Amino acid sequence: MSKQKNRNDKKPAQSNHQSGKPNKKQGPAKGKPKGGNPKNSSPNARQGGPKATTAKVTCSRLTNEGKGLVEWEGKQLEVAHLLPGETAEVRVSKKGRFGDAELKRVLHQSEDRVEPPCPYYEQCGGCQLQHMSNQAQGQFKQNTVDALMKPFGKPEPILTMDHPYDYRNKSQMAIGRNKDRQVIGGLYAQNTHQIIPMDRCLIHDPKADEIVQTIKGMMKSFKMQPYNEDTGQGFLRHVLIKVGQTSGEIMVVLVAASPIFKGKNNFITALRKAHPEITTLLLNINKRNTSAVLGDQEKVLFGKGTITDTLGGMTFEISAKSFYQINPAQTEKLYTKAIEMANLTGKETVVDAYSGIGTISLIASQKAGSVMGVELNQDAVRDAIRNSKRNGVKNARFYQGDAGEFMVQMASRGEKADVVLMDPPRSGSDEAFLSSIAKLKPKRVVYVSCNPETQARDLKYLTKHGYAVEAIQPVDMFPQTYHVEAVAKLVRKEKAGKR
Numbered sequence: 001m002s003k004q005k006n007r008n009d010k011k012p013a014q015s016n017h018q019s020g021k022p023n024k025k026q027g028p029a030k031g032k033p034k035g036g037n038p039k040n041s042s043p044n045a046r047q048g049g050p051k052a053t054t055a056k057v058t059c060s061r062l063t064n065e066g067k068g069l070v071e072w073e074g075k076q077l078e079v080a081h082l083l084p085g086e087t088a089e090v091r092v093s094k095k096g097r098f099g100d101a102e103l104k105r106v107l108h109q110s111e112d113r114v115e116p117p118c119p120y121y122e123q124c125g126g127c128q129l130q131h132m133s134n135q136a137q138g139q140f141k142q143n144t145v146d147a148l149m150k151p152f153g154k155p156e157p158i159l160t161m162d163h164p165y166d167y168r169n170k171s172q173m174a175i176g177r178n179k180d181r182q183v184i185g186g187l188y189a190q191n192t193h194q195i196i197p198m199d200r201c202l203i204h205d206p207k208a209d210e211i212v213q214t215i216k217g218m219m220k221s222f223k224m225q226p227y228n229e230d231t232g233q234g235f236l237r238h239v240l241i242k243v244g245q246t247s248g249e250i251m252v253v254l255v256a257a258s259p260i261f262k263g264k265n266n267f268i269t270a271l272r273k274a275h276p277e278i279t280t281l282l283l284n285i286n287k288r289n290t291s292a293v294l295g296d297q298e299k300v301l302f303g304k305g306t307i308t309d310t311l312g313g314m315t316f317e318i319s320a321k322s323f324y325q326i327n328p329a330q331t332e333k334l335y336t337k338a339i340e341m342a343n344l345t346g347k348e349t350v351v352d353a354y355s356g357i358g359t360i361s362l363i364a365s366q367k368a369g370s371v372m373g374v375e376l377n378q379d380a381v382r383d384a385i386r387n388s389k390r391n392g393v394k395n396a397r398f399y400q401g402d403a404g405e406f407m408v409q410m411a412s413r414g415e416k417a418d419v420v421l422m423d424p425p426r427s428g429s430d431e432a433f434l435s436s437i438a439k440l441k442p443k444r445v446v447y448v449s450c451n452p453e454t455q456a457r458d459l460k461y462l463t464k465h466g467y468a469v470e471a472i473q474p475v476d477m478f479p480q481t482y483h484v485e486a487v488a489k490l491v492r493k494e495k496a497g498k499r
């Protein structure tokens, strides 16, 4: 069981669409982006790699990360962008139980294969499933959740998206230079810090990418230097954008290596003129040499420093550093299911653990006696308290701290909860938290997760400690990527069966 203290952003652990950045080589990605049949996309393949050899293989099934599994010389290899039933030539560059193999050429194609619409797909680490039809992606995610949840029952059919593009309300583009010293902005090539210059990511909100293009163009005239990770010189590292898809409000965060912003006022004026739709601009200072995009220090350059969005009929204020679900349309479906599973009658004492800016807590508060939200991130707790007031909610309280410690203290004080809603980061919950559930004995636990692997691990604990799983609902919150969300309803065993 993992001990979690500070995992803010639970969504896909990708270098691009999350904060993680695997290693530290900055610069333009080599090679031209190629659409269609994937070839030679990894650094190993490009350089020939250690002991590279070409093999003909057939894919038997997909891994949970959406890679094709093949057998070669008695070993299992994972091949990105290969589909079950397909035969292909691959370049094998490393031996081992799970060796490294690069797709060179598909010899026999699956009916599930489609032309990836993104020209950067082969190089970029952000999406993994664009070569699969939407229907096949849904089936793959259904199969993943079904297999992981097999010990607990059959999950419901996955809730998919009609238009599985343009959905991300949060984007972060890295800024650098190419070998001709031109300013570039884009996402990182898979498993590197090489920036793939791009003007559009097809899963981002289009407006966000448009603004990044403008900022890149302005950098030259304002003599704003992109940051260079190797030399530690330069100013602008990333542009992070959050879009309130219902409010239309837009937050732009310039992530810089230094608080000294030369030509600040003129830059702000020019950016606002080009994009009057930007409602707030922030400067975030990140001097650290780590994978985190945002630093601790933050300065509001104009606007209120937050944006708002609407979910479940309530309005939420969102800060730069607070977690907010990245796919609002699917979040509506997810939250509706979660609240339905909580079976609230208006009387219950509810704990909403890992509560972020209070979205689930406040929506649940309308149908509960009282709600206690607990969240580690201070900014998110401040947002949650503001959101409570903004929506006129009187029966919700928010606490800043570790959810496990909070639950341990509740149990030691002999307090009671009727329902526990929990939505931990990708790494899942921890033993302190789960063992306290066993002591507090809530009638129902509703477990929302963006990682069904850790969710299945935690469900195993809970089913051994007095709970039965009654329903599991997968939701596709992250189309084109292998990630999938699931919400599970657990009931105290004496109540199991009475939904």
Ligand SMILES: C[S@@+](CC[C@H](N)C(=O)[O-])C[C@H]1O[C@@H](n2cnc3c(N)ncnc32)[C@H](O)[C@@H]1O
Binding pocket: 004, 005, 006, 007, 008, 009, 010, 011, 323, 324, 325, 353, 354, 355, 356, 357, 358, 359, 360, 374, 375, 376, 377, 380, 401, 402, 403, 404, 423, 424, 425
């Ligand atoms: C997946 S988000 C869920 C947030 C919220 N429920 C929502 O739907 O927007 C997980 C949240 O857990 C918080 N978190 C991470 N580790 C934590 C811990 N040990 N205790 C409490 N909260 C934690 C993160 O800051 C983040 O806001």
